[in-house]
Amino acid sequence: MSTLIFEVKEEHIKLLKDLKWCMNKGIVSGVADEGDTLAPPFGGVNLYESIDLILNGKPEGVNPFMEEEFPVYSEEQKAEWDKLYSELPLALDIILFNGHFDVGIYKTRYHLREWLKTR
Secondary structure: OOEEEEEOHHHHHHHHHHHEEEEOOOOOOOOOOEEEEEEEEOOOOHHHHHHHHHOOOOOOOOOOOOOHHOOOOOOOHHHHHHHHHHHHHHHHHHHHHHOOOEEOOOEOOOOOOEEEEEO
């Protein structure tokens, strides 16, 4: 039988703590529902800016009213944040099963959801 291994990182926990929850078409969702449109799940206008703010905090000396001062993110940064974002459901599953927000490496058999911390 195959074993699944997943590392819950501090970044997963930070993002999950700021995730906005809503009921979307009868399903609990991590995407804020604003009528007919779906807002970014962390508030704000742009997903990458929201993730950057959550993970790295507000940069010093930035005037939010000056558009030319908004950061430009590299494709590598975006790919890393996309990966973190896509892993949130699995990280949440592990956290809820274990009942605590602990970083570490967890494993389970592929057909079970009994995540056990290995390190």
